[in-house]
Amino acid sequence: MRSVVVQPEAIQETNDAFEWYEDQEAGLGFRFLHDLEITYAAIARTPKNFQPLRDGFRRAILRRFPYAIFLSSMLNWSWFIPFFIVHEIPMFGIAE
Numbered sequence: 813m814r815s816v817v818v819q820p821e822a823i824q825e826t827n828d829a830f831e832w833y834e835d836q837e838a839g840l841g842f843r844f845l846h847d848l849e850i851t852y853a854a855i856a857r858t859p860k861n862f863q864p865l866r867d868g869f870r871r872a873i874l875r876r877f878p879y880a881i882f883l884s885s886m887l888n889w890s891w892f893i894p895f896f897i898v899h900e901i902p903m904f905g906i907a908e
Contacts, residue, residue, distance in 0.1 A: 816856045829879070847874045851881060859883055 818826075826848065834841035851872050855862065862870040862883060870883040 814856055814859060816852050818852075829877075833877075844874075844877050847876055848879075851875075855881065855883060859885070 826845075830841040830845060832841075833844045851874055855872055859870065862872045864870050865882075868884060870885075872881040872883065874880070
């Protein structure tokens with residue numbers, strides 16, 4: 813299993829999203845974190861199963877939330893994961 817490295821910006825984005833979802837509905841933030849953990853585990857097990865994009869990136873989309881994780885196989889195959897709201901990344905061909 814490969815290591816998964818999460819960038820500091822992604823940690824802050826995760827915290828902000830958790831708080832926002834919890835403000836919307838009690839427990840929703842925890843469901844978001846659960847989906848995120850499942851996706852990270854899948855990335856660690858089989859990173860090449862996720863959709864290839866350009867320049868060596870891949871994309872994993874969370875199942876129930878409008879977020880995607882972008883993977884890069886730099887530095888000895890550790891996966892660096894910037895975390896973004898899907899509709900904020902037009903350069904990867906994602907439309908609102």
